[in-house]
Amino acid sequence: MSATAPTTAPVQPTTTAPVAPSPSFAGLAWRQYRLERRMFWRNPSAAFFNFALPLLFLAMFGAIFSSNQKNLNVIVPGIAGMSVLSTTFSALAYNMTFMREQGILKRMRGTPVPSGAYLLGIAGNAITNTFVQIVLITCAGKVFFGVDWPKDLGELIVFVVAGVICFASLGVALSHVIPNYESASAYVNAIFLPVIIISGVFYDANNAPAFLDGIAEALPLTHLIDGLSGAMVKGTSLGDNLSSLGVIVGWMIIGVFLAVRGFSWEQRRN
C-alpha cells in the first residue's frame, strides 16, 4: 500500500453564495410527516377503510351486545386496542414493505435526509391515524354505547403511547421478513387475526379457555386492552396496571431491536 492515502480536491459549490447550513433534522422530519399526511388523504379508498373498519366493528358488535352493558364495556377498549394494532403494526408492515420493494427507500437513502428524520415522518403519519381512531372510538363509545368518557385520561394516553411505539416497531420488524408486497397481507393477517381473537378484543380475556389464557398473557395486545379498559371503563389507576405496561415495554424493546437490526433499504434480489 502506498505511503500516502489518495486525496481528492474538495469541490467548491457551483453557486457564489456563501455555504448554507444543512436543513435541520426536525424540519426535515416535519416536512416528511406533512407529505405523508397529504399522500394518505389522496388515496381516498385507503383512507376510508382505515377509519371505517374499527367503527364498523364497533357498530356490529355494539348492535349484537346492545342490551348487555358488560359486553359493551369490553368491546370499546378492545376495539380501541385493535385500532392501535392496525394503524401501527399492520400499516407500517405494509408501508415499509411497499416502499422498500418499490425502490422508494433506496432513493431516500441517496439523499441527504437523515434516516431518523425520514422514518419519524412516516411513523408520525401512522400515529396520527391512531390518535384519530382512538378519539372516534371514545366518542362513539360515549354517544352510542353507554361507555362514559375515560375515567383516567392520563393513563389512557400513557397506554396508547406505549402501544403505539411497541406495535410500530414490531410492524417495521415484520416488514424485514416479508419478501414482497403481494405476500404482505398474508404475513400481516397471519399475526393480526389470531392476535385480536386471542387477546380479548371481542370478549373478556379472563373468560377465555385455559389453553388460550397462557398465550394471551404473553401477548402485548392483551395487556394494552387491560390498560385501556382500566383507563376507559373500570377506573383502575396506572399504578394498578403497571405490570401490563411492563409487558408492553418488554415487547417494545424486542420490537425496536428487531426493527433496527434487520433494516434493509434495498429491494430483495430474487
Add this chain to the structure above:
Amino acid sequence: MSTEKAIEVRGLRKRYGQLEAVRGIDFSVHVGEVFGLLGPNGAGKTTTVEILEGYRDRSEGDVRVLGHDPQQRGRELREQVGIVLQSTGIYRHVSVREVLKHFAAMYPHPRDVEEVIDLAGLRGKEDARTRTLSGGQLRRLDFALALIGDPALIFLDEPTTGFDPAARRDAWETVRQLKELGKTVVLTTHYLDEAQALADRVAIIKDGRILVEGAPADLGAGAGAQNYTVSWRNGSGTLNQEETDDPTTFLHELTSRALAEGVKLDAISVTRPTLEDVYLQLTADS
C-alpha cells in the same frame, strides 16, 4: 480539462463470501469530465458504482469521492451528489412540482424548482401526479430529482435504457448541458455509441478488473496495429472490405483501378475500430 480529481479509487475489492465481485480496481475521475463505465452484466460495474454512491461497503481499498469516504455516509457528501438509478421508485400520489420541492428542501443550496422542471423537459407535466407519468417522463423525473440539489457530481445509471431515438438525443443533450454547468458525471451504460458520444474517458470492466481505461478515441489505437477498414461497393453492388494500415496508398490504388476500368465505386468509407469493436474484442470470452 481539470486535472483535479473528483473521484479516486485505489485497490478496490469487494467480496460476497467466496465470490470476489471486484478484484483490485484503480481509476480516477477528473473534475468536470464525463467518465464512462462499461462492461458486461456481472462484471462488477454496478457493485463498483454502488460503492462510490455509498450504497455498498467495500471489502478493501481506498475510495475518495469529493474528498470524502462514501462508506461514512456523511451528509456533506450526499448533499453534493446526485444519483439517477434505474431501480428507484417514487411516491405515487404527489405532483411533479410537489416532489421536487420536497427533495429541494433536503439540500443546503438547491436549484430553482421551475428551472429544473424546464431543464428536465417536464414543463407541462409539473402538476401531474407521478402515477400518471409515462416511463420516459418518470426517467426525466429521476433526472430532475438528481439535479434539484445542485450537486457537483452526478451518477447516471443506464440513463437511456428504453428510450426512443428522439428521447435519447434529448438525454444526451442534457448530459452535455450538465458538463457545461461544470458537473462531473459518472455514466454507466450498455450503449457504446452513447459512451463514444458523451464520455471524455471510459473504463471497461470485466470479471471485476479494469481491462482498459482512456479516451474512447484512443482506445482502439493502442490495441494492436493501426488497422483501418476500407469498405466499398464495386460495380456489381457487392460490398467489399479490406483492412490496411496505409489507407492513403490503398485508396489510391483502389480508385485508380476503378477509374481505369470505368467502374463507379459506391459507399466508400475508411473507418478505425470503434469503441464497440474494442469492447467486443476485450470482453469476448477467451
